[in-house]
Amino acid sequence: MSEPESENGAVHEAQWREVRYEYTPRLADILAHLRATIVVTTYQAGKLLVLGVHDGKLQISFLSFEQPMGVAVGSDRIAIGTRRQIHFLRAAHETAPHVEPHGMYDGCFVPRTSFYTGAIHGHDLAFGRDGLWVVNTLFSCLCTLHEAYSFVPRWRPRFVSQLIDEDRCHLNGLAMQDGRPKFVTVMAEADEAGGWRPNKATTGCVLDVDTNEVVVRGLCMPHSPRLRGDDLWVLNSGYGSIGKVDRAAGRYESVETMPGYTRGLAFAGQFAFVGISKIRETSVFGGVPIAEDRANLRCGIGVVDLVSGQTVAVFQFLSGVEEIFAVDVIPGMLCPLIAGASVDKQERDVWIVPQPGSGE
Structure with a gap:
């Protein structure tokens, strides 16, 4: 993984938190080439990070949410899962030219509705044919x-015998295909409260939703399965790895190793954007391979060129943020304005009202 170069910055988040970061200059070039913006959640810091580009320079903003976790970008909306709610931000792109500084923003998303689920530990989110799909980790179901209702259970692993709030297998990741759930990640084939915890370094699996069969076993705390064409990508998080699954052989093939716990994955063009995290000083990570190098782990986003299999750009937090949860891409926009659900002094309110004569 490449070392960050000299471009850096800092923002003050809340009275006590200073967030410091640095990044490789190539990151802005890649986003400009892709015409894409990256959105990243960090529940530990309570922020949605937005990485865009304006006038060739990286634009960085932080939006406040209560423990944001999963994030999903749809054609005209963004969903953000938080501690007890899922917030829906609707597109209001016609507003962007009127927001100061004029000419900076090429899109706009503003909070419109929130759905109260309770604390279900929602991990991955994905828009599909039936609306938003939620990985309900606490109840081990999609x-x-x-x-x-608080939520509508639609699927669970066959080895989980009942719908109950016990986080039995730590179902956490979701890959969609043709608007439907296709693959999920779990940390163990377990059917008891917290049953994934004892042997988590070796019991991770990818499951096929259609057949409810195991595709690959033996992973270490896997996350973020994604389909890119016919290839099934997965983060083998406990090894800090991004790789592909050979479904015929039932084998995981690592492509690149990152200096952190890998969680959060999105693709754009020939690039993969991978969330990397430091790990907490808790028993959760006992026996996990990357814990052996805890002092050298980093937190941020790594950009992997899928042609070369190498990390070619990095956004790295130096202080204030230690965990990344989810990553997604807003295609076709370089610098959208996104409003948070909990506006603080550093953020702005955006009001959208019907125009006179619109009939509303």
Whole structure:
């Protein structure tokens, strides 16, 4: 993984938190070439990080949410899972030219609705044919939303015998295919409360949602399965790895190793954007391979060129943020304005109202 170069910055988040970071200059070039913006959640810092480009320079903003976890970008909206709610931000791109500084923003997303799920430990989110799919980690199931219920269970692993709030297998990741759930990651084939914890360094699996069969075993705390064409990509998080699954052989093939716990994955063009985290001083990571190098782990985003298999750009936090949760890409926009759900002194309110004569 390449070393960050000299471009750096700092922001003060809340009265006590200074967030310091640095990044390789090539990151802005890659985003400009892709015409894409990266959104990243960090529940530990309570922020949504937005990385865009304006006038060839990286633009960085932090939006406040309560323990943001999963994030999903749709065609006209963004969903952000938080501690007890899922927030929906709707596109209001016609507003962007009118926001100061004029000419900077090429899109706009503003909070419109929130859905109260309770603390279900929602991990990956994904938009599909049936609306938003949520990986409900606490109840070991995939679910959708309905206004009459906290959530609607739609699927669970066959080895989980009942719907109960016990985080039995630590179901955490979701890959979609043709608008439907196709693959998920779990940390163990377990059917008891917290059953994934004892042997988590070797019991991680990828499951096929359609067949409810195991695709590959023996992973270490896997996350973020994604389909790119016919290739199934997975983060073997406990090794700090991004790689592909040979489904016919039932084998995981590492492509690149990062200096951190890998969680959060999105693709754009020939690049993979990978979240990397430091790990907490808790028993959760006992026996996990990357814990042996705890002092040298980093937190940020690594950009992997899928042609070469090498890390070619980095955004790295130096202080204030130690864990990345989810990563997604907003395609076709270099610098959208995104409003947070919990506006603080560093953020701005954005109001959207009907125009006179619109009939609204």
